[in-house]
Amino acid sequence: MTQTLEPRDWGLGTDADGRLMIGAESAAGLARAYGTPLHVLHEERLEATAVRFRRSMEAAYPGRTSVHFAFKCNSVPAVIEAARRAGLKAEVMSPFELELALRLGYRGDDIVVNGPGKTAAFLKMSVESAVRLIAVDSLGELALVHEIAQAARKRVDVLLRVNPDFVPRGMNAGSATGSRKGCAFGLDLRSGEVRTALGLVQSMPGLRFQGFHFHIGTGIRDATVYARVLDRLAPLFRETRADGFRVDIVDIGGGFASSTTREMTSRELLVYQGLGRLPARVSVGDCASFEDFSGEIARALLRIFPGDELPELISEPGRSIASPNQFLLLTVSYVKTRPKVRKWLITDGGLGTVTLPTFYECHEVLLADDVRRPRTENVTIVGPVCFASDIVYRNIRMPEIRPGEIIAIMDSGAYFIAQESSFGFPRPAVVAVKGNTCRLVRRRETFVDLMGRDILLTPGDHSGGQS
Ligand SMILES: Cc1ncc(COP(=O)(O)O)c(C=O)c1O
Structure with missing residues (x-):
């Protein structure tokens, strides 16, 4: 309806x-x-929304759950603080977001670090801040984190970000972060890159493998999408365990829609940008609830993992909380x-x-x-x-x-x-x-803020602001 x-x-x-x-x-x-x-x-409603999200995960899943608010979606401190009061931790993807989390008083242990282009400086900052997890996006990054961990004489907990080659039906290319062809994110599941990374981790004493991460896009309205991705990853989870690793964490990223707005589908985007025809107005009733999402995800994990090996379920909602x-x-x-x-x-x-x-x-x-x-x-x-x-x-x-x-x-x-x-x-x-x-x-x-980064030449000052 x-x-x-x-x-x-x-x-x-x-x-x-x-x-x-x-x-x-x-x-x-x-x-x-x-x-x-x-x-x-x-503000109050944002906090209540975040509480509902966290509780829906806790109620549906018998294992441990943690919800990390994706700072990238809205990093206004008042927003982050409301999510934090609701019991959400932090997910960051840049040195600025990490600095913000630390200044707002998050402990390293409450922070997950993500992103496809982490620099050596960012990784070093993450390691020095003792963040809980770094989600590694590529083989090159894996080697770099290991080098930084060794230099710091630390053992760093990592997740491997998987590109599952999964695009929810209709999702436009700009949002489809789980697409193998369309998006560089993550280790390539199909070509065996994930297994290669696992083999490498085994030989890297500075790293401790904790589990897998994926994030397949944003504005997802159909809860079964998450179960389908998890089913696609089930053989990987099984093989990893057979190889003697424990999969202690499965981090499903964010992507949950806000029911009161929606992404244009690929077709709608073409028609709108090409012909100026705006899609129909948003209507409620075609979007899964938090309970639907958490129920599908929990059932999929319970199907895939034996009861005594249930991984911790981490989620990273942004849009569904703040939008x-x-x-x-x-x-x-x-x-x-x-x-x-x-x-x-x-x-x-x-x-x-x-x-x-x-x-x-x-x-x-x-x-x-x-x-x-x-x-x-x-x-x-x-x-x-x-x-x-x-x-x-x-x-x-x-x-x-x-x-x-x-x-x-x-x-x-x-x-x-x-x-x-x-x-x-x-x-x-x-x-x-x-x-x-x-x-x-x-x-x-202010206008002064806008001019604040410039070295102004004022009358009588031709030094360019430098002494
Ligand atoms: C790794 C990761 N986690 C979480 C999110 C948050 O996604 P959303 O705002 O759709 O919940 C994003 C968004 O790009 C992301 O890239």
Whole structure:
């Protein structure tokens, strides 16, 4: 059963005039108080979502479970802290994310390190920080981690990241990280690279093999996908154990969808980017629940492993935790109509600066000033940057909107802030609403921030800022 989304699907409400409300605050009121573009974080709901995710894994799986929040999806400290209060640990993929985790007080033991392009400096930092696990992505990286471990006189716990050559049906190429042809990530299962890595680990005293990791993409709505990947890896697990290794950990990565937004399929992406035809609006009801995901995963692991050898189940959700609990407010500055051609809403944020994921994902767009105003026309929503592709959505069905009104791009919690740019404009602030209180958790970028990295030539100073 599918149905159109309502504000309550994001834990939001409306007042008597149809204004979008978060707790006691009107979204448009926040926009006018803090300025736009503005991200609004539903802090309490994010924490509750993360608790539900963790509990669903714990309830479904009889073995040990750990949930690590994927920092890459949204590394605003207020977001990370809410996930942490919910009992989630950290998954990081860059020196910056590791530094952030350490500064926020995570112990090395709570951190999993990932990523396809880890530098020697990053690996060294990871080893020195005594992170719990490094997920090794290639044979070259395996040799490098070993060298660094030996130099540090440490024994480092590693997972082997497997590329299972598995692409969920319809997933667009940009998201398909488990594709053998389309994505460089991981050790190649089909050509035997994983077995080669296992053989090498055996001869590397600086490393301790702990298990396997995979991450097959994002926005996955069908829970059976995870069971199918695990079934594909079952022979590898069996052979590894037969070779005398213990598979103590299976790390299934992230990828779980937020039910209130969705990735465009490969076909939809082609049709939208080629012909300007936007896919149908998102509807709820076609997305597995956390309980469905954890149930499928637990049953698959119980089928594959003997009861006394159940591995620890690690998951790394990002999108499913953060995406639905944040929205982005934009002001419509101008409305422009060219008869028989098109009507544009010109706003203060497009994919050149703040909405990059709208290039390949379907997000609901609400009129924050009046959610109930009927959708009567197709418009193209664009941003303020002087380039023709600075689009939020082409040909989207919207109500008639007046300049000065505020629109809300829903589900802006995953990969929006991570991919925003200061292309001519400062990056947005983030305000967090918790109960009836609201606080600024990230201030808007200033012009001084934007100029701060430059060595300015000021009158009388021709040294280029260097002494
Ligand atoms: C290794 C790994 N783990 C976890 C994630 C988080 O994925 P998602 O936000 O889809 O849950 C990603 C995302 O790219 C990833 O690459």
